[in-house]
Amino acid sequence: MKAHHLAWIAGTLACTAHAQNSITLYGVIDAGLTYTNSSQTAVTGKRPVGGSQFALSDGSATGAGGSRWGIRGVEDLGNGLAALFTLENAFTINNGAFGTGGAEFGRQAFVGLSGTFGSLTLGRQYDTYTDFVQPLTATGQWAGYMGAEPDDVDSLSNTSRINNAIKFRTPTYRGMAAGLLYSLGGVAGSLTQNQLFSIGAGYSQGPLSVAVGYLSARDPNVSLYGTTPNKGSTALNSIGSFGSPTSAESSPVDAGYASAKTTQIAGAGIDYAFNPVTVGFVVTNTRFYNLGSTSGPDPLGYTGTASFLNFELSVKSQITPALLLGSAFHYTDRNSVDGDGGAKYLQLDLGAFYSLSKRTSLYILTVLQRAIGRDSLGQPAVASITGFSPSTTDRQLGVRIALQQRF
Known part of the structure; x- marks a missing residue:
């Protein structure tokens, strides 16, 4: 999950010269057992094949939060100005490998300045649409990756980070804040190729929280979906293994639209706390414009625009100080x-979460999904829970029981 969701993290190690200067080490370790009733292994005769699966996995794929460690630093420069940096690495607890496609600091890597004006940061970061809207979703509060929209089609589960980004965020004033992000494409001879822009704003005061956000990515197959090393920087990343008879499909919900020239995502959410129950509603719209462009592969010859309208209604309840229950419905x-x-x-x-201490919790998550119609790969739609291999049919069940330790 995002950096500011690490408000949970306790027991940090801090080395301080004085109150304003600090280096903080922090992290999360999330390991658990996952089960799915249907998981693809190959495609035979143009139809997916596979079976049920039971596995030990890291939270970065299917859990409430991916395993990570990070270093955060702040240096007081005087006159209300401070320098800051964050380096955050993802890893998989079951084999110790780097996460986020093999990038050393693939979750976050940025440096910047903060002061009364807000903050200005440069590097690999989360976009401001996600910063403001995600905290109001089930995936941002308790459900994790597997509780996102199918194949994270609205990009609110942090399956993509933004490279080459310049980000500005205002200070919070009477519960209100806003942010802007611009990512340079860095392509010689073109100022717009591979560029990305996002904006977000929010208000939180008392029991009420409201947020809106917008993201626009040119050549999204590279600028939005192709930002980790294992995807490379070519136009052959987000469509994955399409057409392979020996590999599972990749993101059948939207991977077929890899040729879009522009992806635009808009979202809004609201939360209201009726202690101990909090009710939330989020609506997002993801549009893949100008299908058939040269920005990515188009093996099915699509043209026009693909548009996804997503609705989420969620409820969570803090039953006791140690026990949290959550539920959400997506359409x-x-x-x-x-x-x-x-x-x-x-x-x-x-979902159900039980805190054994301030740093350690046990949880169980269950997600059921059904698909109707035809998906982006031109086949009868298969269910595809975020983080899981897609189903072989129109239905999929995912269950995870895990232990999470924060430090």
Whole structure:
């Protein structure tokens, strides 16, 4: 999850010269057992094949939060100005490998300045649409990656970070704050190729929280979905293993739209706390414009625009100081592209978290998803819970029981 969600983290190690200067080491370790009733292994005769799966996995794929460690530093420069940096590494607890595609500091890597004006940071960062809208979603509060929209189609589960980014965030004033991010494409001879822009704003005061956000990515197959080393910087990343008879499909919900020239995502959310129950509602719209461009592969010859409208209604309740229960319902509706009739996805999330201490918790997450229509790979739509291999059918069940330690 995002850096500012690490408000949970306790027991930090800090080396301080005086109150304003600090170096902080922090982290999360999330390991658990996952089960799915249907997981693809290959494609035979143009239909996916596979079976049920039971595995030990890290939280970065299917859990409440990916394993990570990070270093955060602040130096007082005087006159209310401070220098800051964050380096955050993801790893997988079951084999010790780097996460985020093998990047050493693939979760976050930035440096910047903060003061009365707010903060200005440069490097690999989260976009401001996600910064403001995600905290109001089930995936941002308790459900983790597997509680995101199908294949994270609205990009609110941090499956993509933004490279080459300049980010500004205002200070919070009477509960209100806003932020801007611009990512340079860095392509010689073109100021707009691979560029990305996002904006977000929010208000939080008392029991009420409200947020809005917008993201626009040119050549999104590279600038948004191709930002980790294992995806490379070519136009052959987000469509994954499409067409391979020996590999599972990758993101069938939207991977077929890799040729979009522009992806635009807008979202808004609201939370209201009726202690001890909090109710939330989030709506997002993801649009893949100008399909068939040279920005990515187009093996199915799509044209026009693919649009996903997503709704989420969530409820969480702090039953006791140690026990949290959560549930969420998702509805996703995709328009008809080139006369394919479109697709719909229904999803139910259920979760329970029990805190053994301030740093350690046990949890169980269950997600059920059903797909209707035809998906972006031109086949009868298969269910695809975020973080899991897609199903072989239109239904999928994912269950995770895990232990999470924070430091």
